Amino acid sequence: MNQIVWQRLARMKINLGSWRNHALTKLSGDRDEISIAVNALLKKSLNKDQVWMLTNLDHELKNEQIIELENQLKRLINNEPLHYILEEAAFFGRIFRVSPDVLIPRPETELLVETVIDWAQQKSHSDEIKLLDIGTGSGCIPISILKAIPGSKGIGVDISYKALKVAQINAKELGVEELLLIQSDLISGLKSKFNVITANLPYIPTDELRKLRVAKFEPELALDGGETGLLYYERLFLTLNKILDGSALCIFEFHHDQGERIRYLAKKLIKSKSINILQDYAGFDRFIKIEV
Incomplete structure (x- = not known):
């Protein structure tokens, strides 16, 4: 991500719902899988559960969160597995670190x-x-x-x-x-x-x-x-x-x-x-x- 884009993102005010919609339009494939992936990125970044996110779509994202989410979205667009982006995966009822x-x-x-x-x-x-x-x-x-x-x-x-x-x-x-x-x-x-x-x-x-x-x-x-x-x-x-x-x-x-x-x-x-x-x-x- 070049310096101009970084500066532009740092000045923008974006809420949870608008960034989610933006991410969904950037990704192709099965819509349910895409929605799950985008929600997972937001959940990890905000440290909030699904219910909270659905009821707080107007929550304003911090500049550093926007930059992090945009970097992660770029990796998703490049078909990198979601679990590597999140650095974790569920297995047998527990969360394991992965790389x-x-x-x-x-x-x-x-x-x-x-x-x-x-x-x-x-x-x-x-x-x-x-x-x-x-x-x-x-x-x-x-x-x-x-x-x-x-x-x-x-x-x-x-x-x-x-x-x-x-x-x-x-x-x-x-x-x-x-x-x-x-x-x-x-x-x-x-x-x-x-x-x-x-x-x-x-x-x-x-x-x-x-x-x-x-x-x-x-x-x-x-x-x-x-x-x-x-x-x-x-x-x-x-x-x-x-x-x-x-x-x-x-x-x-x-x-x-x-x-x-x-x-x-x-x-x-x-x-x-x-x-x-x-x-x-x-x-x-x-x-x-x-x-x-």
């Missing part, structure tokens, strides 16, 4: 967390969970599990130091002290054993990734799964058995068209009691559940 160094948590991944919690409760393991989350990113998976299961402890590993810093912030802000964060390429260097292992590793085939809009903003390191999309899962499965402790659960997220291939790899490389493919909310194959 372009981590993948934005997806709603379907909450099913992975639910599956672990259900398993722990049914198997009476709730007081002895030793969790490993591989490719932990923002830490949303292990933090959500540890918050839900008293007495559990966990390790989150990621090859990205910057991602681990985000996870560290989330663990601190959400009051999770039982999570150790380690920089590691998959499970290299780990000597402990675990009875719950989770992962949402990069699973998008390289050629397909180039066609996706999210690839422009989300970290390629967290998306690119190699030629088949299963490069990292195959590497993991080759050594997974050595870190499993007795009766254990492994649950991993994958691309919706990879179910049969990842099942084949798991049966070939992992000594297991059962292997099942689970569906997401939309009915697509999304997780492989392995019990040993």
Whole structure:
């Protein structure tokens, strides 16, 4: 934003309702999604809830708020994900910090967390969970599990130091002290054993990734799964058995068209009691559940 525009904005008097209408005219796409995004920007900037905003459309915005909102609007117009602009995302009933160094948590991944919690409760393991989350990113998976299961402890590993810093912030802000964060390429260097292992590793085939809009903003390191999309899962499965402790659960997220291939790899490389493919909310194959 050039100096002239900055000066003009600083002199303008704009209320909430007029800026909202201005923003809506600048954005294209689904009107409901656009409205949600604009409201989210205003809510964060004003630190007010939706009801307050709807009943205070004539509230005059401060100059610094207008400048901040205009910068954020420009980022939205450029198709940058709203969660990166807000620097936060909701997951499993909590707000997590996010940055372009981590993948934005997806709603379907909450099913992975639910599956672990259900398993722990049914198997009476709730007081002895030793969790490993591989490719932990923002830490949303292990933090959500540890918050839900008293007495559990966990390790989150990621090859990205910057991602681990985000996870560290989330663990601190959400009051999770039982999570150790380690920089590691998959499970290299780990000597402990675990009875719950989770992962949402990069699973998008390289050629397909180039066609996706999210690839422009989300970290390629967290998306690119190699030629088949299963490069990292195959590497993991080759050594997974050595870190499993007795009766254990492994649950991993994958691309919706990879179910049969990842099942084949798991049966070939992992000594297991059962292997099942689970569906997401939309009915697509999304997780492989392995019990040993």
